[in-house]
């Protein structure tokens with residue numbers, strides 16, 4: 151089984167914290183959609199005939215595509231890949247794009263899961279982050295999608311926002327749970343270099359939350375969602391029983407996927423390929439048959455490092471038997487040796503041959519994983 155990722159790099163406006171590749175020039179959307187269809191067709195053999203189990207339209211803002219552009223994409227997907235085995239087809243959407251008419255269009259396509267970028271229900275924070283929607287628009291959008299029959303809805307939340315108090319976060323979590331969605335992704339705000347937010351912090355126009363506040367908000371997240379019946383199946387991802395994201399889980403398990411579009415990555419089990427992060431260069435190169443990507447063959451240690459970083463973030467953890475079988479006993483032993491201080495300090499646990507992060511370890515996951523990778 152395999153997955154397909156389609157990058158839709160268009161946003162109406164840019165949020166000040168975001169470092170994903172996207173542009174605001176709409177005039178490129180038609181020609182880009184054509185190039186995407188061409189790439190999908192030309193790379194049919196990348197997945198070696200593996201049936202496609204998941205499709206994910208991410209961005210950018212896929213809900214900025216028009217009805218015609220979406221139909222064009224899905225016609226190609228169905229013609230080239232059939233999608234008859236696809237269990238999960240997700241589209242990322244911004245709340246303000248989800249009008250009655252647009253939701254009806256989405257329902258008429260094979261899309262069966264929506265990932266809606268809400269981020270917070272605090273209107274002041276939404277304004278600061280330059281999101282395009284209000285809290286009430288977000289609530290209405292989710293209700294509209296549910297009413298239209300979408301059962302699989304995920305929402306994105308962000309915490310650790312400048313000046314965020316425990317009371318604000320508690321209210322965000324309360325409102326998120328009130329929506330009755332099956333999946334919640336919650337990410338701590340990061341100050342990515344080159345973003346406007348990063349420069350605002352340097353100019354002392356915004357202040358990051360303290361480490362103590364971050365930990366408090368993180369613990370509130372885990373406790374509140376666990377109390378409501380959500381499983382934390384990955385560091386930032388929570389779901390009602392069995393409602394995990396098939397597509398993202400496949401990434402973490404190292405399942406091959408085809409990524410099409412500007413800045414999209416692909417993985418075939420042995421090599422990683424990434425497309426140029428420029429709509430202009432990408433579309434022109436696809437049209438003219440010129441190269442628009444780079445490929446890296448992944449050596450054993452690179453694949454080991456990727457396995458450590460992705461699997462350790464999951465509740466399923468990192469099996470020592472798996473490490474030994476796939477990467478050899480030398481790397482498995484190295485992993486256990488590097489893990490020893492963290493096992494002692496109870497940031498990692500080893501149970502039935504599976505290494506996983508404890509609650510404390512989850513909060514410090516970057517530091518733990520940095521020490522387990524091969525350098």
Ligand code: SF4
Nearest residue numbers: 161164165168209210
């Ligand atoms: S957060 Fe989403 S909507 Fe905002 S700029 Fe980034 S990709 Fe676009």
